[in-house]
């Protein structure tokens with residue numbers, strides 16, 4: 001295609017290519033001018049910016065792709081940190097529970113040893129004093145008969161092992 005552009009009034013008129021370089025008269029103001037080849041560049045250049053835009057579009061996508069892993073790493077790190085905190089809390093709770101249970105079980109876990117004595121009435125006080133110094137405690141005491149119809153206190157004692 002060819003085009004006639006009037007230098008006087010700006011009127012444009014498309015003409016066949018066979019008129020390129022030939023003189024023509026403006027249909028609007030009758031000024032003489034030259035028919036020029038219609039520049040095909042503008043319609044072809046317009047797609048090029050689109051290509052540039054499309055080529056410029058991927059970099060942001062790459063940036064987005066690069067940015068997305070960065071937030072993901074801290075997110076996973078924070079998740080692992082929260083998991084470690086939870087695990088530490090569980091371990092601490094278990095330790096506290098075990099310590100409390102140990103303290104609670106301590107009285108029940110005390111082992112007692114027992115002893116049965118039947119001292120003569122004449123030395124029973126001295127005998128109990130000695131046994132008391134050794135940590136023995138009387139659990140039960142009863143009057144029981146021994147040899148030769150003699151009676152004495154038969155006592156069951158206990159102390160912690």
Ligand SMILES: [Zn+2]
Nearest residue numbers: 006009026029
């Ligand atoms: Zn004109």
